[in-house]
Amino acid sequence: MKKDTSHINSLENEAIYIMREVAAQFEKPVLLFSGGKDSITLVRLAVKAFYPAKVPFPLMHIDTGHNFPETIEFRDRLVKELGLELIVRNVQDSIDEGKVKEESGRYASRNMLQTTTLLDAIEEFKFDACIGGARRDEEKARAKERIFSVRDDFGQWDEKNQRPELFDMLNGEIELGQNVRVFPISNWTELDVWSYIEKENIEIPSIYFAHKRKVFLRDGMIWSAEDDVVYRDEDEEVIEEMVRFRTVGDMSCTAAVLSEAVSISKVVEEIRDSTISERGARIDDKRSEAAMEKRKQQGYF
Amino acid sequence: MEVLKIATAGSVDDGKSTLIGRILYDTKSLTTDKLEAIEKTSKQRGYDYLDFSLATDGLVAEREQGITIDVAHIYFSTKKKSYIIADTPGHVEYTRNMVTGASTSQASIILIDARKGVIEQTNRHFFINNLLRIKDVVVAINKMDLVDYSEEVYNKIKADFSELMSKRDYQDQNITFIPVSALKGDNVVNKSEAMSWYKGAALLEHLEQLDKADIFNAGTPRFPVQYVVRPKTEEFHDYRGYAGKVYGGDLSVGDDIIVLPSKTRSKIKDIYFYDEKYETASRRSSVTITLENDINVSRGDMIVKEGDIPTIDKQFTANVCWMDSNQLTAGGKYVIQHGVNKVLAKVDRINHKINPDYSGIDKEATGLNINDIASVTFKLNKPIFYDQFKNHRTNGSFIIIDTQSNNTVGAGFIQ
Numbered sequence: 001m002k003k004d005t006s007h008i009n010s011l012e013n014e015a016i017y018i019m020r021e022v023a024a025q026f027e028k029p030v031l032l033f034s035g036g037k038d039s040i041t042l043v044r045l046a047v048k049a050f051y052p053a054k055v056p057f058p059l060m061h062i063d064t065g066h067n068f069p070e071t072i073e074f075r076d077r078l079v080k081e082l083g084l085e086l087i088v089r090n091v092q093d094s095i096d097e098g099k100v101k102e103e104s105g106r107y108a109s110r111n112m113l114q115t116t117t118l119l120d121a122i123e124e125f126k127f128d129a130c131i132g133g134a135r136r137d138e139e140k141a142r143a144k145e146r147i148f149s150v151r152d153d154f155g156q157w158d159e160k161n162q163r164p165e166l167f168d169m170l171n172g173e174i175e176l177g178q179n180v181r182v183f184p185i186s187n188w189t190e191l192d193v194w195s196y197i198e199k200e201n202i203e204i205p206s207i208y209f210a211h212k213r214k215v216f217l218r219d220g221m222i223w224s225a226e227d228d229v230v231y232r233d234e235d236e237e238v239i240e241e242m243v244r245f246r247t248v249g250d251m252s253c254t255a256a257v258l259s260e261a262v263s264i265s266k267v268v269e270e271i272r273d274s275t276i277s278e279r280g281a282r283i284d285d286k287r288s289e290a291a292m293e294k295r296k297q298q299g300y301f
Numbered sequence: 302m303e304v305l306k307i308a309t310a311g312s313v314d315d316g317k318s319t320l321i322g323r324i325l326y327d328t329k330s331l332t333t334d335k336l337e338a339i340e341k342t343s344k345q346r347g348y349d350y351l352d353f354s355l356a357t358d359g360l361v362a363e364r365e366q367g368i369t370i371d372v373a374h375i376y377f378s379t380k381k382k383s384y385i386i387a388d389t390p391g392h393v394e395y396t397r398n399m400v401t402g403a404s405t406s407q408a409s410i411i412l413i414d415a416r417k418g419v420i421e422q423t424n425r426h427f428f429i430n431n432l433l434r435i436k437d438v439v440v441a442i443n444k445m446d447l448v449d450y451s452e453e454v455y456n457k458i459k460a461d462f463s464e465l466m467s468k469r470d471y472q473d474q475n476i477t478f479i480p481v482s483a484l485k486g487d488n489v490v491n492k493s494e495a496m497s498w499y500k501g502a503a504l505l506e507h508l509e510q511l512d513k514a515d516i517f518n519a520g521t522p523r524f525p526v527q528y529v530v531r532p533k534t535e536e537f538h539d540y541r542g543y544a545g546k547v548y549g550g551d552l553s554v555g556d557d558i559i560v561l562p563s564k565t566r567s568k569i570k571d572i573y574f575y576d577e578k579y580e581t582a583s584r585r586s587s588v589t590i591t592l593e594n595d596i597n598v599s600r601g602d603m604i605v606k607e608g609d610i611p612t613i614d615k616q617f618t619a620n621v622c623w624m625d626s627n628q629l630t631a632g633g634k635y636v637i638q639h640g641v642n643k644v645l646a647k648v649d650r651i652n653h654k655i656n657p658d659y660s661g662i663d664k665e666a667t668g669l670n671i672n673d674i675a676s677v678t679f680k681l682n683k684p685i686f687y688d689q690f691k692n693h694r695t696n697g698s699f700i701i702i703d704t705q706s707n708n709t710v711g712a713g714f715i716q
Binding site: 006007009010011012013014016017020021023024047048049050051052053054136137140143144159160162163164165166167168169171173174175186187189191274 | 303304332371372373374375376378383385397398400401404405527528530531532533534536537540542544545546573574575576585586587589600624636638640641694695698699700702707708709712
C-alpha cells in the first residue's frame, strides 16, 4: 500500500502535489537550480511527480561565476543523465553590461547581484513560475513565506500583503508581468532534506562530504583558501582541515564546518546532533537581523 | 515518525510567541547561533530574561511593534513526532490569518492570559477552531506565575470556557485545559512543581500522546485529477495517467469508479507512485492512476468510487470567512477554487452574518467586511462535486478568488 504515515512520505506527497499544480496552473514554469542539495532534491521530486513523462519544465541556473567547481561539474552531469533542459545565465554578464556593480572589500559577494540576473532572465523567457528550494525553517523571514508567493513586475515580495493559503488549495492566478515563486519543500527541515537524500540514494556534489581543504579562519568561521574569489587578508593564516559545506551558495559567502562525515548517513547523524543552524555559516544573513527580509523584498530568491 | 500540524491562537500579549520559544528552548531545538542572537537582542533591550518571542517574530514590522502580524511556521521534532506550528496572530483584524493557519492544522492551542480570563477574543479563537473542525484543542492558561499558580483562577477560567463549549456547533471536539507559565517553563515541556494540584500532562507530553489517525477526519475517497500524464514515448505510447492526491479514504486496483462530471464508469487498472506499482493508495498520497477504459479525463474532473458519489450541483450554501478589504456583496462575481477545480460564481444571497463570539446572528447583513463570517449562497456557471464540510474537510471547502486582483479573498465551508 502506498501510505502517508511517515513524516518523510508526507512531505514528499505534499511536494509532488505542488509540482503538479505548477505544471497545471502555469504556462512557463522553470525550476531554479543552484547545484545545492535543496535544488537537487527538487529535481528528484519533479522526476517522480511526472513519471513516466519527462519533467515538463526546464532548469535554470543563475551562475555567479563563484560557484564551487564541483557544483558545476555535478550540475552538467545530472542534467545529461536525466535528459533535462538547462538554461544558464551569468552574473558576470550583468556586471559586464553595467547593470550591477561588483562589491569590493573583505565581505564582497556576488550573492546580492544574482537578483538582477534572475529578474532579467525571468523577463527574457517570460517565466510565470519559478520553483525554488527555499525552506521555512532556514530563516525567520522565510518562515512567513507562502508556497505560491506572488512577485510583482519588479520581482518584489510584499510580505505584509500575502495571499492567504488555505487547505491544499494553491491560487496561481496572476496578471501579465507578475510571476510566482513556488516553494515545494517549504515544510522540510534541513534534516528532512538529508534524510530524503539518504532514503532515495540521491547523488550530491562532493563538497557536501568531509574532505581535506586549505582554509583560513575569520569571525569564528572557516573559509576556503583554495579559491581566489574568497577575499583573504595576508595576515590570515592558511591551514589544512577536514571540512565540509552545509550549503553551497556563492563561495565568497559560504563558510565550511569542521566535519568527519564522509557519507550521507554520517552527514545525517552530524546534522541531527548539530547545535548550529544551517545559515549560521552564511555571512550574507549576518549583515543585519533583517537581512533576508530586505533581500527578499528586492526580488532575491 | 509522524507530522503533527498545530495552529496557535492568542490575543496580543498572551505570550504566544513566548510559549513557542519556550517549547523550542526546552526541547533543545534552538541552535546556539539562534540562541546567541536572542540573548544578544534581549540584553540590548535591557531585559533580565530571555525574550523567546524573538525566535518567531520574523518580520521587521513585527519586531518593531512587538506583535505577530502574519502566519509563521516553526519546526521542531521529538523522538516521537515531527511538529509544525503555525503561529497565527491574535489581533481582531487578523481573523483571516487564524483561519488560514487553522485550515492546515490537525490540532490547536488557544492561549488565555490567566489574569484576564476568557475575553471576547477567546470566543473568536474558539469559534474559528470549532468552525474549522479541528479535532484536538488545547486551552493553555498562561501566565500562571502572575496569579500565584492559583488553582481557583484556573478553575474559574475552565468553568467560563466550558460555558462557550456548550454553544459550539462541532461537539466532538476534544478539549484539554493545561495551566502553564511560558516565561517560567511550567507545564510546557516539563511538569510544573509550583502547580502540584494539576494532575494532567504538560503541554508537550499531551501533544506527544495525540493519535494522528484519530485527528485526521476520515471520509469517503475522492480523487480530484490534478494533471494528466501523457509521456508519448515509445515505451509508454498509449499511457494515460491521472495524477492527483487521494482524499478521505483509500483507492485500490480493481475498484469500480465513476469519473465526474461525465459519469463514465471504469475500473482502476494501476496505481503508480513513480516507477513502482501499488495495490492500494491511502489517503493523502500523491499517486498516478490508470483506468481500464480509454476515456476522456482532464484536470478538475473527479474520480470517485461507484455508489459513493458526492453532491453534484450548480448551487450551494457555505459559511464564508471574508478576507479582503473590498466588501463581498450580493450579486458579486468571483472565481471559486474547489480543490483543483475552478468555476465562476455569483453571490446569490447573504443569508446572515454570524458573530464569531457566539453572540448570535445578524439577518440584515448586506455586505461582508474583512474578517466577517457569514452564511452565503452561491450560484455557479457549472456544477462542482462537493461534500458537506462536516463530512469531508477537503471536498467540503473552497477558496474565493477576486477576478480583478486575483487575490484569495475568502474561504468557505460548505453546509
